[in-house]
Amino acid sequence: MVDTQARAVERGPGRPREARVTGAALNAVVELITEQGVAAVTMDAVAARAGVSKPALYRRWPSKQALIVAAAETRIGPLSVPDRGDLRAELRDVLSSRSASYRLPGTDRLLAELIGAAARDSAVREEYAAYADRVTSETRIILERAQARGEVRPDVDIRSAATLVAAPLVYRLLAERDLPDARFVDNLVELIVRAVTHES
Amino acid sequence: MVDTQARAVERGPGRPREARVTGAALNAVVELITEQGVAAVTMDAVAARAGVSKPALYRRWPSKQALIVAAAETRIGPLSVPDRGDLRAELRDVLSSRSASYRLPGTDRLLAELIGAAARDSAVREEYAAYADRVTSETRIILERAQARGEVRPDVDIRSAATLVAAPLVYRLLAERDLPDARFVDNLVELIVRAVTHES
DNA sequence: CTGATATCGATACTTCCGGTAACGAATCAG
DNA sequence: CTGATTCGTTACCGGAAGTATCGATATCAG
Numbered sequence: 001m002v003d004t005q006a007r008a009v010e011r012g013p014g015r016p017r018e019a020r021v022t023g024a025a026l027n028a029v030v031e032l033i034t035e036q037g038v039a040a041v042t043m044d045a046v047a048a049r050a051g052v053s054k055p056a057l058y059r060r061w062p063s064k065q066a067l068i069v070a071a072a073e074t075r076i077g078p079l080s081v082p083d084r085g086d087l088r089a090e091l092r093d094v095l096s097s098r099s100a101s102y103r104l105p106g107t108d109r110l111l112a113e114l115i116g117a118a119a120r121d122s123a124v125r126e127e128y129a130a131y132a133d134r135v136t137s138e139t140r141i142i143l144e145r146a147q148a149r150g151e152v153r154p155d156v157d158i159r160s161a162a163t164l165v166a167a168p169l170v171y172r173l174l175a176e177r178d179l180p181d182a183r184f185v186d187n188l189v190e191l192i193v194r195a196v197t198h199e200s
Numbered sequence: 201m202v203d204t205q206a207r208a209v210e211r212g213p214g215r216p217r218e219a220r221v222t223g224a225a226l227n228a229v230v231e232l233i234t235e236q237g238v239a240a241v242t243m244d245a246v247a248a249r250a251g252v253s254k255p256a257l258y259r260r261w262p263s264k265q266a267l268i269v270a271a272a273e274t275r276i277g278p279l280s281v282p283d284r285g286d287l288r289a290e291l292r293d294v295l296s297s298r299s300a301s302y303r304l305p306g307t308d309r310l311l312a313e314l315i316g317a318a319a320r321d322s323a324v325r326e327e328y329a330a331y332a333d334r335v336t337s338e339t340r341i342i343l344e345r346a347q348a349r350g351e352v353r354p355d356v357d358i359r360s361a362a363t364l365v366a367a368p369l370v371y372r373l374l375a376e377r378d379l380p381d382a383r384f385v386d387n388l389v390e391l392i393v394r395a396v397t398h399e400s
Numbered sequence: 401c402t403g404a405t406a407t408c409g410a411t412a413c414t415t416c417c418g419g420t421a422a423c424g425a426a427t428c429a430g
Numbered sequence: 431c432t433g434a435t436t437c438g439t440t441a442c443c444g445g446a447a448g449t450a451t452c453g454a455t456a457t458c459a460g
Contacts, residue, residue, distance in 0.1 A: 014406025116316020214435025
């Protein structure tokens with residue numbers, strides 16, 4: 001990840017890492033988790049599926065959990081949030097995009113495993129926190145822009161509101177064990193807009 | 201849990217289960233997870249800490265994950281929701297109570313492990329789904345009562361709104377890695393009330 | 401071209417942990 | 431008393447995470 005890119009740039013001595021290995025491994029994780037569930041994701045299975053040796057995996061990621069975090073990031077990365085000058089439209093954009101990611105098969109298990117891994121290992125936890133922050137920052141940006149425009153009431157606490165926007169999709173997926181569909185997104189947008197703006 | 205109570209009532213032949221074992225095991229799980237983290241919760245460690253044998257654990261819970269689910273339920277069980285005739289007050293009640301539970305040390309790790317375990321094992325998943333449903337039902341009840349009173353707009357979708365209420369606390373705890381404090385609860389209550397009622 | 405370095409795949413290994421089996425002792429119902 | 435089920439103790443099995451070592455290969459510095 002960061003390590004890989006840095007090494008690819010600085011180009012120290014020795015045989016360079018084969019680019020094929022990294023991609024194949026991340027793919028294998030997603031495939032295994034989608035087809036057979038989290039329990040099937042063993043390092044041996046990932047190595048076999050990717051056509052790669054186990055030590056090659058450990059040269060790239062310090063643990064299985066770190067590998068899973070990296071795989072998750074290929075699925076649910078940060079989004080770009082174009083400024084459309086309209087809170088409702090931007091909320092609909094970001095929530096629709098994210099709910100589409102969440103509806104991909106296997107994403108629920110990937111996310112659940114991510115949370116579990118973060119609880120286990122402190123190194124993974126920090127990486128996960130940074131990732132989560134990156135993911136939620138766009139929501140915060142949308143709200144801040146709208147507040148600057150006067151569309152969002154000045155007394156609204158942006159951080160609380162950002163949590164209110166980001167949380168329901170994940171909760172619907174992981175706690176309520178259901179897919180966040182378009183109707184749910186519509187309902188959320190209306191509720192949130194009413195919560196943070198001056199509309200009646 | 202259910203199994204234990206049923207057996208304690210029907211009283212079949214044979215040596216009865218020692219009540220001490222169940223409680224000591226659940227305590228040990230919470231203590232271990234709080235003091236040393238999830239990784240320290242091995243069945244051997246739980247047995248040792250509880251002064252109990254490993255087979256005694258497996259006579260009560262079919263797997264380690266089931267044991268953790270049971271331990272979690274002792275921490276974050278369902279709440280009673282007295283009808284106070286006022287949406288804002290009832291929301292404040294339920295969110296304050298729940299955020300107090302979440303602030304107990306170790307609850308974050310317990311919850312994260314719960315989600316991870318649900319992703320791994322289908323039996324645990326169903327048990328967890330039932331538990332989650334129990335937990336969120338009170339929120340739904342509050343909203344339905346308020347809608348019947350006319351306090352909540354008739355066009356509000358109760359299920360979506362219930363998710364909007366239940367999700368932020370957990371999200372703040374697990375994704376944003378921060379404790380849901382009283383100020384956050386206040387902010388949420390105001391945002392949600394504005395979202396679902398006729399107030400401007 | 402040469403030597404140093406770091407990768408590759410393959411294999412074997414250690415270690416830890418979840419879960420089970422087998423025991424004798426204890427405690428109930430009938 | 432008899433049969434059933436629990437208890438704790440101990441030992442064991444199997445799987446999976448992570449490491450070590452190997453010869454072979456690829457790149458860089460000089």
